[in-house]
Amino acid sequence: MSFHRSAQLQARLHELVPGGAHTYARGADQYPEFMTPVLVKGAGARVTDADGNEFVEYGMGLRAVTLGHGYAPVVDAVRAVLADGLNFTRPTTLELAAAEDFLAAVPGADMVKFAKNGSDVTTAAVRLARAATGRDLVALCADQPFFSTDDWFIGTVPMSAGIPAAVRALSVAFRYNDLDSLRSVVDIHSGRIACVVLEAATALAEPEPGFLEGVREICDRHGIVLVFDEMITGFRWSAGGAQQVYGVRPDLSCWGKAMGNGFPIAALAGRRELMELGGLATDADRVFLLSTTHGAESVSLAAFRAVAAVYRESDPVAVMERQGTSLAGTVNQLAREYGVQDAVAALGRPSCLVFTTRDAQGRPSQAYRTLFLQELLSRGVLGQSFVISAAHTDADLAHTAEAVQGALGVYRKALEAGSVEGLLQGRPVAPALRSRAEPRRL
Template identity: 70%
Template sequence: MSVAFDRSSALQASLHRLVPGGAHTFAKGSDQYPEGMAPVLVRGEGARVTDVDGNEFVEYGMGMRAVTLGHGYRPVVDAVRAVLGDGLSFSRPTELELAAAEDFLGLVPGADMVKFGKNASDATSAAVRLSRAATGRDLVAFCSDQPYFSSQDWFVGTLPVNSGVPEATRNLGRPFPYNDLPALRSLLEQHEGRIACVILEAATAMNEPAPGYLEGVRALCSEHGTVLVFDETITGFRWSPHGAQGVYGVTPDLSTWGKAMGNGFPIAALAGRRELMELGGLNTDRERVFLLSSTNGAETVSLAAFRAVVRAYTETDPVATMERQGAALAAGVAEVVAEAGLGEYLDTAGRPSCMVFRTRDTDGNPSQPMRTLFLAETLLRGVLGQSYVISAAHTDDDVARTVEAVRGALPAYRKALESGRPEDLFSGRPVAPAHRRYAEPRRL
């Protein structure tokens, strides 16, 4: 296909003049794509998206993993249209809030109460605040092998890009590695009586829990009077409609949700045990906690979208579809890469419903320049994606088209390996980590 990015590049330059970073999410920034090849999109349907230049792509990543049913999924759109004309926000709760809460708690049997919000960063931050209030402690233990929990200070202070976060706040985080029970035990003992909560993703695309690990984390938190928080932002509705806790059979005290809850509509949730959640309510004799409270936290459109997502997961099996199509993609990519003799330099990894691709240089080391080249070559062949995070809308044809795009990218990839200079095969700077401390000089 013939691909040009003239209008996208012009609009991206305008975005940089008006929006810090040129995007509203770090991972969507133009620095995450080859220079001059950052499409500005106008529409999506299923797993395909179209940009302002008229280019159509098979998309992966799917709205930062938020879209599992596909863009414009009709039952969700119809549910939203059904409530749109009756108003979105009111000065009192709607019956839709009760119905949505019942739907949610029916899926997450370990939770007694739920409170909805608009993004998972607020939900995780509310979980931290609630844990601190419940325990009277300040420190937060977070899994350092998992890259992101919140855009608020308690977590941003732990990132390389932490300018603006007070030093006092930065000092309240305590990292621990995943799948290492002795390390967590040592941390809890070292700070006995000071850690309010342990927060982690029960699993990630790249890391499944070792046998007994989550059970051990649960036991350690109970032993030390520490609140256990599972961040289900990604795993919820992608591992299962019950989240990772439903897959691994370990119940946290609190869990936080977002992304796929609304198939792209903005909705998140904090859920958990009644004795904790009620500290943010009216049925408590203790000092109340300021939990989640926002003007648009329970607007009707996103709640209707969520209920339609629940129905889709009840009536069909999107997780099985994602697992099947992701496995087919991994097998297809592995086949063409092996045929080219490049298996040690390019591969896919992770849970089939949440895969990434990995690019390596001639020494076998992870390489951003090789990643840039691979992104450029697949973009030119109609595939848009920083990952291979798939959806239930990806068809056999979408998968086949992606495999052929990879096949077409391999001659340039081989040439870059042979020369040791991938930079000669793409224009401008290579892509860079999103959460870096400094923004390198670049052309806009």
């Protein structure tokens, strides 16, 4: 398998785009050094790169695609609005219809405002909470990797250059499934916390019995706004998100990714008394909530409405759960057969699977992860995870199983040798959010 043309294009991207990609998770440093396919098209769960290589793709647009690439009902809905204009000086009937569709799917929300990316809506939620409470501090879940590109969150990660210390001091952390840690933070910063921000669940972490209810109770008792990040859980756990699955209603919730099946759309939803602080039915000081030129353009709203219709009329989540369960079973059975089950495993919610890559001592290893990615890529499987979609067919899973089998054979050799040396080409991948370009500096 040749990556010659992709390598040329990636080099040119590095000259024009900082990091060589518009999302750090898509960067070349997240893939084997000499296997960084630059894609040209996709259909269903398969993608093709500039060299003509075809891959079964996992991750699906950073979890943004649940129905498959080029999904006909969504494409048809978008095509139908193109000739009528996309962006106007007044709201459209499509905006009203999309809001009605969204709120019908998320019964815990009274109002919604659309935007283009998740960072904007999570930051809008923080701003709204600060205005409603008159407080400054944000309590966020330290065990969860990403909430926003904005200063209130990026100041908490290693890649925090450019964020003033005064801003970094306004975010404090608590632990997931640990009510005592949240109580401690609330007590230490008594009367100063505006909001609690967390994902109700993740691929690897389900809420323990009573945890979300406890978070809700703490927030109610202390007058704190509870914000759920539903970027991943929305339309992957259910159309109504994690709040529908676990039965705990947040004050505000933030949505994106799969709600457009890859089209750029995000949403802030929540209780009327909070959302109206950015509206006209309030006597309080107004909040500059969300005001975007492209927030309600017709293409993405049409895409969302088509996605919502699919979720009303069928059950994509059930398909992802079924296919993900099958994939995890196959991967883990193969790992046992090769005797590497302590190093490689498919874990997590079936609709949002990840894989482990450990060294001979059982430690998580970037070098072994890169070797596994390399061997999957060489066998036509692309992905930093096994996050599946409803478009993954039995044939796609069979292809993946064959690729995993071949990859595990190489992985076992590395474990037996105690090193990836001689098997891995190039440098290992590196964490996307790190303080220096090394160890993958150009």
